[in-house]
Amino acid sequence: MNKNTPSTPDHGKPLEEMTAADFERASRAASTRRENAKDVRYFVQQGGALPASPAVMVAWLTKVASQLAPATIQRRMVSVGQWHKENGYPSPLDDPQVKRVFSGIGRTVGLAQRTVAPLVRDDLLAVLAAVERQKPMRAARDSALLLMMFCAALRRGSAINVRVEDITEHELGIDLILRRSKTDQAGKGLVVSIPYAQGSKCPVKAIAKWRELSGITTGYLFRSVNKHDQIGDDKLHADSVCRIVKHAVKLAGLDESKYSSHSARAGFVTSAASAQMPLAEIAQVTKHRGMQSLQRYLRVVDQRRTKSLL
Structure with missing residues (x-):
C-alpha cells in the first residue's frame, strides 16, 4: 500500500478497498465492536449457536434466566442480533416467542439496571487522601x-x-x-475546560505534578505503573481504570463493590446537582446531548431534599 493512500485506523485498508460492510462496522466504535464480539462468544459458550434459530434463542434465554442479570441478557441479545444483521441472517430477536420469553424474564426478575455509587465530592476528597499514601508515581497518576x-x-x-x-x-x-468520545463517534472533537480549584485538591496542579514526575512530554497522558512504581510505555487500558477506582475507594475504607469507573462522572453530576448548579452548566461539562440522563440524577437529589411530613 502506498504510504500516501489514506486508510482507516481500525481496518488498515485503503479507502478504495473498503466495502459497505467495513464502513458499517466503522459506524460503531472499536470498543463497542469488541464488547459485541465478547457477548457473542459468551452466547455460544452458554449453549447458543450461530446462526441462531428462534428455538435456540428461546432455549438460551431459559437457561441463562437464573444465571445472568436481565440487563446482561438484553445486551447479549442485542449483540447476537447485530451479528445476524452483519452476516446476512434473519435475527431471532424478531420472533414473537423470543420477545414474549424475554418479556416474561423481565416481569419475573425485573429489568432495572445496576447503578454504581457516585463518587461525590466529600468521598472523593477522602479517597484522594488515601491514594496519596501509595508509592509516589502511582499516587500522582x-x-x-x-x-x-x-x-x-x-x-x-x-x-x-x-x-x-x-x-x-x-x-x-x-x-x-477529546478527539473522540461516546457522544462523538465521528471524531469531530470536543473541548472540555478544567479550572483551577480553590481547595488543596486541584486537578490542574495534580495533572502538572503527574507530568513532571513521570517525565511524559508527548503521547498518552495516563499509562500503566507497575508494582515497582515504574511507568509503562503504553496507554492505560480501559479495564484498568475500573480497577484503579475500586482500589482507591477500598484504600479509603469504602465498599469497592459499589463503585466503578463511571463513579467519578456520576459523582460530578450528583455533587453539582446537590450544589444546585444550573442544569445547563452541568450539561456543558458532561456534554450530554439530551437531558434525560441528567434528570435521573436530579430526581434523586430532589427526593433527598424532600422534608418529612412527620
Missing part, C-alpha cells in the same frame, strides 16, 4: 486521573485517550481536546 475524571465528568474511554498534545494551559486552568 491515580490522583490526577481521579481528579480529571471527576472535574471534567469524563468517561474512562475519554480519560485514557487524552494525550499531552491535547492539553492547553491558560490563566484559568487547562483545556482538553
Whole structure:
C-alpha cells in the first residue's frame, strides 16, 4: 500500500478497498465492536449457536434466566442480533416467542439496571487522601486521573485517550481536546475546560505534578505503573481504570463493590446537582446531548431534599 493512500485506523485498508460492510462496522466504535464480539462468544459458550434459530434463542434465554442479570441478557441479545444483521441472517430477536420469553424474564426478575455509587465530592476528597499514601508515581497518576475524571465528568474511554498534545494551559486552568468520545463517534472533537480549584485538591496542579514526575512530554497522558512504581510505555487500558477506582475507594475504607469507573462522572453530576448548579452548566461539562440522563440524577437529589411530613 502506498504510504500516501489514506486508510482507516481500525481496518488498515485503503479507502478504495473498503466495502459497505467495513464502513458499517466503522459506524460503531472499536470498543463497542469488541464488547459485541465478547457477548457473542459468551452466547455460544452458554449453549447458543450461530446462526441462531428462534428455538435456540428461546432455549438460551431459559437457561441463562437464573444465571445472568436481565440487563446482561438484553445486551447479549442485542449483540447476537447485530451479528445476524452483519452476516446476512434473519435475527431471532424478531420472533414473537423470543420477545414474549424475554418479556416474561423481565416481569419475573425485573429489568432495572445496576447503578454504581457516585463518587461525590466529600468521598472523593477522602479517597484522594488515601491514594496519596501509595508509592509516589502511582499516587500522582491515580490522583490526577481521579481528579480529571471527576472535574471534567469524563468517561474512562475519554480519560485514557487524552494525550499531552491535547492539553492547553491558560490563566484559568487547562483545556482538553477529546478527539473522540461516546457522544462523538465521528471524531469531530470536543473541548472540555478544567479550572483551577480553590481547595488543596486541584486537578490542574495534580495533572502538572503527574507530568513532571513521570517525565511524559508527548503521547498518552495516563499509562500503566507497575508494582515497582515504574511507568509503562503504553496507554492505560480501559479495564484498568475500573480497577484503579475500586482500589482507591477500598484504600479509603469504602465498599469497592459499589463503585466503578463511571463513579467519578456520576459523582460530578450528583455533587453539582446537590450544589444546585444550573442544569445547563452541568450539561456543558458532561456534554450530554439530551437531558434525560441528567434528570435521573436530579430526581434523586430532589427526593433527598424532600422534608418529612412527620
